Amino acid sequence: MxxxxxxxxxxxxxxxxxxxxxxxxxxxxxxxxxxxxxxxxxxxxxxxxxxxxxxxxxxxxxxxxxxxxxxxxxxxxxxxxxxxxxxxxxxxxxxxxxxxxxxxxxxxxxxxxxxxxxxxxxxxxxxxxxxxxxxxxxxxxxxxxxxxxxxxxxxxxxxxxxxxxxxxxxxxxxxxxxxxxxLLGAAPVTMLPRVPVTETDREEADEVLGPARRPRVVLHPGASDPRRRWPAERFAAVADICVDRGFEVLVTGTGPERAVVEQVAAAATRPVRTVVDALSLGGLAGLLAGSAVLVANDTGPLHLAAAVGTPTVGIYWIGNLLNGAPPLRGRHRPLAAFTIHCPVCGQDVSRVGFPARGGGPSCGHQESFVVDVPVAEVLEAVAELTGADGVHPDRLREQGTDVVGQR
The missing domain is CATH 3.40.50.2000 (Glycogen Phosphorylase B;)
Structure with missing residues (x-):
């Protein structure tokens, strides 16, 4: 070469x-x-x-x-x-x-x-x-x-x-x-990624998880880069409210994400189901296609959910939101954390590009850049997208204050 x-x-x-x-x-x-x-x-x-x-x-x-x-x-x-x-x-x-x-x-x-x-x-x-x-x-x-x-x-x-x-x-x-x-003369056919879901995909999801008896909310708390991970206890707070609202809550992850999935399940006070390495990629597409909403960090399953037509609530660092968030808001709510300085050393990552997606040099610290996204905003987005207006307002305010602090 x-x-x-x-x-x-x-x-x-x-x-x-x-x-x-x-x-x-x-x-x-x-x-x-x-x-x-x-x-x-x-x-x-x-x-x-x-x-x-x-x-x-x-x-x-x-x-x-x-x-x-x-x-x-x-x-x-x-x-x-x-x-x-x-x-x-x-x-x-x-x-x-x-x-x-x-x-x-x-x-x-x-x-x-x-x-x-x-x-x-x-x-x-x-x-x-x-x-x-x-x-x-x-x-x-x-x-x-x-x-x-x-x-x-x-x-x-x-x-x-x-x-x-x-x-x-x-x-x-x-x-x-x-x-x-x-550059090769190929005009856009669509500006929205679409991934077809097959009957095999849906059958795999049903075989592993059983048919849904209640509307499903899927939480995906992992991400390959720890800086893109919203805290596990906040996913747990979302899970509790969603279970109270009548949803079945599933927490998904791959093998390397097992620990954070278990952290969410342990922090939740309501029953949730964990799904780690139980589905192929096609089976995951089948699960997401049949779910009411996905709440996730900026990672592959979030973009897969959008591509199969599932409403999403995505938690993004602001630079990644500019690069990777879906452009439409009818079915998607990307929520941004505006932290641009490393919480440990103060390096401004906005000037070099966030290394989580192809950027420049990093200070090496792995603390989350997305902790500023409030639980209350996530819950409001879930409520809007699922039609569950006013998700337990008293409990939402309680969780939004106790877990995150005042909005």
């Missing part, structure tokens, strides 16, 4: 003149039979890219769209694995773990990056698209695929592609990737 791309017939030279020149190259590329798209990260990251993938599929309907992804993408999206899940992706090639590409997992195959690139070049991709980030590590990989034309994002420290747009941290993720698709 090289650090630069020699100029080709569609190249956009780097420098100040690049932006206006990009506007001159929005046309469709002729004779495209196969498209590679690099997006090898987590669930929420993939969902943000769905509208761009859908735009590419519509613009090049005869082409095969191959996602260069992680092992979970192959299980979730590959038509050979899930024959009844429609979507823009035709096939998945699993990219080996590498710095700036993806983290290693327990189900990785012993494939080197050189072996992967050699195999991928045999695919003879016409287009190679980078929807992965700033491009310092990913643009050399995309260039190495040997496609006729490359397109994607470029941070200031990244090598160029044939067609590129500058990576600017504070931009809604969905629009970031739609802009890249536009």
């Amino acid at each position: 090289t650090d630069a791309v020699p100029p080709g017939p569609h190249a956009v030279p780097p420098g100040p003149s690049a932006a206006p020149l990009l506007l001159e190259h929005p046309g469709l590329v002729p004779d495209v039979r196969r498209i590679a798209v690099l997006r090898a990260n987590a669930l929420g990251d993939f969902i943000f890219a769905v509208p761009a993938l859908t735009a590419l599929r519509a613009a090049y309907p005869q082409a095969e769209l191959v996602l260069l992804g992680a092992p979970w993408h192959a299980r979730w999206l590959d038509a050979r694995a899930v024959a009844d899940r429609p979507g823009p992706v035709d096939r998945v090639l699993v990219v080996p773990a590498a710095d700036g590409i993806r983290a290693a997992t327990t189900d990785d195959e012993p494939t080197t990056m050189a072996q992967f690139v050699q195999r991928a070049r045999r695919e003879r991709f016409d287009l190679a698209v980078q929807l992965h980030g700033g491009g310092r590590n990913s643009n050399p990989l995309v260039t190495a695929l040997g496609a006729r034309l490359t397109a994607g994002l470029r941070a200031v420290d990244a090598p160029p592609l044939d067609r590129w747009i500058r990576y600017v941290y504070y931009q809604p993720e969905v629009f970031r990737y739609l802009e890249v698709a536009g």
Whole structure:
């Protein structure tokens, strides 16, 4: 892999003149039979890219769209694995773990990056698209695929592609990737990520959890970055009120999130159900699709819930809200914490980008940045979205004061 791309017939030279020149190259590329798209990260990251993938599929309907992804993408999206899940992706090639590409997992195959690139070049991709980030590590990989034309994002420290747009941290993720698709002449089909839920998904959720006897509220208190986690006792306060209101409350998580799920269950004074590693990703989609609302930190299940049509109450650090919150408010209530300085050392993370989603250097402290979101606001949002007006006003005020302090 090289650090630069020699100029080709569609190249956009780097420098100040690049932006206006990009506007001159929005046309469709002729004779495209196969498209590679690099997006090898987590669930929420993939969902943000769905509208761009859908735009590419519509613009090049005869082409095969191959996602260069992680092992979970192959299980979730590959038509050979899930024959009844429609979507823009035709096939998945699993990219080996590498710095700036993806983290290693327990189900990785012993494939080197050189072996992967050699195999991928045999695919003879016409287009190679980078929807992965700033491009310092990913643009050399995309260039190495040997496609006729490359397109994607470029941070200031990244090598160029044939067609590129500058990576600017504070931009809604969905629009970031739609802009890249536009470099290849692909107009937006939708600006809202959509993920279909299959009968298999719903059946799995029912088999594991049983049919819902009461409307369900799902709480997801985990997040890969502790700085994006709302305190467990506040999720417990929400759980208690929702149970009092007649909802069945389920607290979900993956294996690494088991401890925080158990903390919520222990702090709740009403009965809740815990669901940790009991469902596949499809089963989780089935559960969320049948639930009244999801309350969650800014993490994959929050974005999955929105994509399957479930109302959501999301708890965001303000920078991540700018990048990742859904734009509509009819079914979604993103609530922001405006803390921009580390609670321990005072570093202003707004200037470097919050490292929880692709930002710059970090002070290393892991204290939550979202503790300022009040319980009362979350409860009010749940009440609005579920039609439960006035969720026990006296108890709401009591919880909003005792757990969080005055609003």
